[in-house]
Amino acid sequence: MKIGAPRERIDGEARVALTPASALQLQKLGYEVCVEAGAGEAARFSDDAYREAGVEVVDGPEAFYAAADIVLRVRAPEGTDLDLLRKGQILISFIWPGQNEALLNALKDKGVTALAVDMVPRISRAQKMDALSSMANIAGYRAVIEAGNNFGRFFTGQITAAGKVPPAKVLVVGAGVAGLAAIGTSTSLGAITYAFDVRPEVAEQIESMGAEFVYLDFEDTQDSSSTGGYAAPSSPEFREKQLEKFRELAPEVDIVITTALIPGRPAPKLWTEDMVQAMKPGSVIVDLAAERGGNCDLTVPNEKVVSDNGVTIVGYTDFPSRMATQSSTLYATNLRHMMDDLTPEKNGTPVVNMDDDVIRSATVVNAGEITFPPPPPKVS
Numbered sequence: 001m002k003i004g005a006p007r008e009r010i011d012g013e014a015r016v017a018l019t020p021a022s023a024l025q026l027q028k029l030g031y032e033v034c035v036e037a038g039a040g041e042a043a044r045f046s047d048d049a050y051r052e053a054g055v056e057v058v059d060g061p062e063a064f065y066a067a068a069d070i071v072l073r074v075r076a077p078e079g080t081d082l083d084l085l086r087k088g089q090i091l092i093s094f095i096w097p098g099q100n101e102a103l104l105n106a107l108k109d110k111g112v113t114a115l116a117v118d119m120v121p122r123i124s125r126a127q128k129m130d131a132l133s134s135m136a137n138i139a140g141y142r143a144v145i146e147a148g149n150n151f152g153r154f155f156t157g158q159i160t161a162a163g164k165v166p167p168a169k170v171l172v173v174g175a176g177v178a179g180l181a182a183i184g185t186s187t188s189l190g191a192i193t194y195a196f197d198v199r200p201e202v203a204e205q206i207e208s209m210g211a212e213f214v215y216l217d218f219e220d221t222q223d224s225s226s227t228g229g230y231a232a233p234s235s236p237e238f239r240e241k242q243l244e245k246f247r248e249l250a251p252e253v254d255i256v257i258t259t260a261l262i263p264g265r266p267a268p269k270l271w272t273e274d275m276v277q278a279m280k281p282g283s284v285i286v287d288l289a290a291e292r293g294g295n296c297d298l299t300v301p302n303e304k305v306v307s308d309n310g311v312t313i314v315g316y317t318d319f320p321s322r323m324a325t326q327s328s329t330l331y332a333t334n335l336r337h338m339m340d341d342l343t344p345e346k347n348g349t350p351v352v353n354m355d356d357d358v359i360r361s362a363t364v365v366n367a368g369e370i371t372f373p374p375p376p377p378k379v380s
């Protein structure tokens, strides 16, 4: 069978779901591989690089969708891409089925089988295909780089002939995958790094990365801790304590990276307007929760704004796409691992085995039937 990736036509999307390196691996699974001409250009993979990896380069979306039996994408299909999908094709992409009922219905009507990478369960066996984590890791790294780019000083402290430079102080709010990547990047650049999460179990990880966990003087930690590894909403009392602590830190810190999310809910508002006002001019906030409404009151999604007191607030929602070579490489690797599991005989023929927990969870439409939501995975 033939597997391939089209060009991502959505504005500002620079990633691609197939790289020359992943194409070589897919060929080892018995597939013929194709790509739409120009698909990798924005991520710096030329058509020639694909050809050298044995990939057929097909001109235009019509020819691509006619050729590919399995379509690998980054963004959920829309417009031309959705129109051109055809019965019997397998689509693998980000789909966000919980928020995209119309798309699920369209995929059902098309008679395709669709696997959502965002539905891969976060269990050990599926880590190699966990695109949410590989993209969050890049977002966390890039958030710190973006902060540095907007900050007028060094991260690390220096004693130079021209004077002594104090280290920057960075606060990371939320220590999931993106937050931990931000902490690692910030400490490696030499900043004094503080981090907070409602899940007390991450304190050890934070400290092992050279950052300081911000403890709250609050007894009922159970109340605002976690369910199934994810955060639950905080009680009003816990939230008050948290905001009180952040108010204390606001005049001290130079950079705040916020990454706090609660599954299925808007991002909690944790960095209020008065905290922004209390920060020093030249400070920077990067709000990785911008797409879900933002953790900071003043965040404008997809924009960079400056408050009246000179604090830059970055609300970009496309950090992985801003590092398209890296993110395409990791994403394409996640997908080829998924294809590995979908091709048990390694003979270029996919098997959507609905008894496999990981494949079952990811499959949101199976041969024209909606199979979302899945039952909870049995293994961990």
Ligand code: NAD
Residues within 6 Å of the ligand: 121, 122, 123, 124, 126, 127, 130, 133, 136, 173, 174, 175, 176, 177, 178, 179, 196, 197, 198, 199, 229, 230, 231, 234, 259, 260, 261, 262, 263, 268, 270
């Ligand atoms: P996420 O993006 O949903 O949330 C980011 C962080 O925000 C979380 O750490 C959460 O606790 C924190 N948060 C929520 N409300 C907060 C608040 N009020 N104040 C401060 N922080 C707040 O999380 P994620 O990065 O997707 O990871 C969630 C969990 O899944 C973690 O436990 C992670 O280790 C786990 N995980 C497991 C696997 C695996 O086993 N394969 C893979 C990835 C992630």
